Amino acid sequence: MNDTILEMRGITKTFPGVKALQDVNLDVRAGEILAVVGENGAGKSTLMKVLSGVYPFGDYSGEIRYFGQENRFSGIHDSERVGIVIIHQELALVPLLSIAENIFLGNEQARFGVIDWNLVRTKAAALLRKVGLREDPDTLVTNIGTGKQQLVEIAKALAKDVKLLILDEPTASLSEKDSEALLNLLLEFKAQGMSCILISHKLNEVKKVADRVTVIRDGRTIETMDKDAITEDRIITSMVGRSLEDRYPARTPKIGETIFEVKNWVVHHPIHPERQIIKGINLNVRKGEVVGIAGLMGAGRTEFAMSVFGRSYGTGISGEVYLHGKPADTSTVGRAIDAGLAYATEDRKTYGLNLIDHIKHNVTLAHLQGVSRSGVIDDMAEVKVANDYRRRTNIRSSSVYQITGNLSGGNQQKVVLSKWLFSKPDVLILDEPTRGIDVGAKYEIYGIINQLADEGKGVLVISSEMPELLGICDRIYVLNEGRIVGELGREEASQEKIMRAIVRGEERAVQ
Structure with a gap:
């Protein structure tokens, strides 16, 4: 249980004007669930993207050692080849393809350049049984719920002979029942010897399944605590740097x-x-x-x-x-x-924000007449309004010209609230x-x-x-x-x- 399979040492990653990670250290042991927690924007997802090769070697400094060997991944296929698979918070499934097609997308089961559909369905059915999903492999992904889609993503990871499974907020959009089923599945994988890294904001889930917890704050490793030391109060204090009585x-x-x-x-x-x-x-x-x-x-x-x-x-x-x-x-x-009346949607990324536009335009979008004169938008008035709401709701950003999609989830939610507050509801x-x-x-x-x-x-x-x-x-x-x-x-x-x-x-x- 104490055999370390992964070591990340001195990981530093910089974006223009921002140091997202600074000298971060993390290790994972064989057959354990390691939870990585921290506030939005702390650097958790960035660290996992470094580990999985989304950010290739050369884009960061530091060392990744996996099963004792130094690894320099140039892309996600390199990490998957050695058994490191990441499941992102936004599921990477194609709705109008079948479950079987999604499971083997990019990992096609072919003979002489031709896909063997019988083999695809047989293997998909076996993987679905393994994750406890009783669905026809030919069912379109669009016709199953979010909880089942999450299980399809896990089946997709298992098809790649995963040894270290990384899950980024896997239960964020699941019901309590589906969340419970997923956590129990992770415990089953652990019993079979698989290692997992779990990123979650739900501290009750972390406490239930994690063997250890690593806390990251402001791009730095704060502490790693063992199971018997894990309490919600201690995690919160480490995450935010203060106690929330x-x-x-x-x-x-x-x-x-x-x-x-x-x-x-x-x-x-x-x-x-x-x-x-x-x-x-x-x-x-x-x-x-x-x-x-x-x-x-x-x-x-x-x-x-x-x-x-x-x-x-x-x-x-x-x-x-x-x-x-x-x-x-x-x-x-x-x-x-x-x-x-104002309505802040539950799906801020799809319906609440224009993620490819900056904060300024998102804040004023629902009440353009409030920054217009004779039907023409007054740019200076718009900047003033955006800066005012950025201060009022404490949106952490470089300026109101920062692209909204680059903000953390909490700051995106504050932009949504700012948009509706400006409409004066x-x-x-x-x-x-x-x-x-x-x-x-x-x-x-x-x-x-x-x-x-x-x-x-x-x-x-x-x-x-x-x-x-x-x-x-x-x-x-x-x-x-x-x-x-x-x-x-x-x-x-x-x-x-x-x-x-x-x-x-x-x-x-x-x-």
Whole structure:
């Protein structure tokens, strides 16, 4: 167990104007799960890209020794050839190819230059059994869920005779059930002698499966702790350089009259209109109040939010929306914004940001008239606004001209929030506002949410993390299969009561 298979010594990687890694040291032992943790932008993913050859030898300084031999990878194929395989947070699957085709993409099973499809299907089926996925290898990837797609990625890695598996935030977009299954699979691999490097912000998962934890902060190795020394408090202190006594900043609510109300909201599936997705929802948010929506995966939380915000999801939508007690037209995104509504999507990379543009344009995108004169954008006004929100939300960047896609996840989320804050909304719907970001950045976003409530805004938060909802919300609605099955105030809310409401809702639906 103590046999070291990988040593990274003195790894330093510099981008123009930024030292991303500075003299980082890391080692992995045979048959262990090593967790690598740190704040967004700490350098974790950069270090893994150095290890896997995404950043080839010569782009960095330092030494990589694997099974006692120095390795100088010139590309990802070199690292895969010796059994080092990385699975990135954004899955590298082709939706319109089959599971089998994806598993062997770039690793084709050919004889005399012709793909042997029988061999492909046979090997794919065997690999799927190994990862516990009962799917036909000919099934298109687009037709399976995210949790199953993650297992296909692991099967793809196993097809390359992996000895060291690197997983970058593998459970970031998975349900609790799928996350549990994936972690158990990693423990099975460990029992079979495979080594894993796990990058995760979910400290409860790290504590469950990791044999050791290496903490990286500001591009430097802070410490490596053994299993018996792993505690969430110690990890957090090492990650952020300070203790977070309270994960959720304190707030004294000053709740006023009802500012936002939805009545009898019904939504049908966009492709199968006979299916009702949202079934007569009634809810309200008051001035200065943070309201949560809890529910399991598939409960309809995001579908509800998107359908209210400009009817961005669904068909056959009926019901009423009120803002400040008056009927509001939210039938298009533009009208919803004009009415005083904002929606920060759960998928910031696809729907929330223009990743190839800089911060300045992203911040002003939802309210261009706020930086325009006679229909022409005033560049200086735009710079002033962007810098103002960069300061207000503490976006860590070289300037407002930094490309948004180069920011860490937490800073990208702050750009999304800045964009909607600049639109001057009365009500903000925040869908998974802290997904995929570290505890330090989460704390800052909770602070922004509290500030919005203190300013008299209404905030509706959708989150898969029940402790988060319990920590920041004044009131929580429980959603199950498109219906509200419970409503809990801050004092009475608990994880047990939320789950009980969900179970009772399922029982009523069966009856």
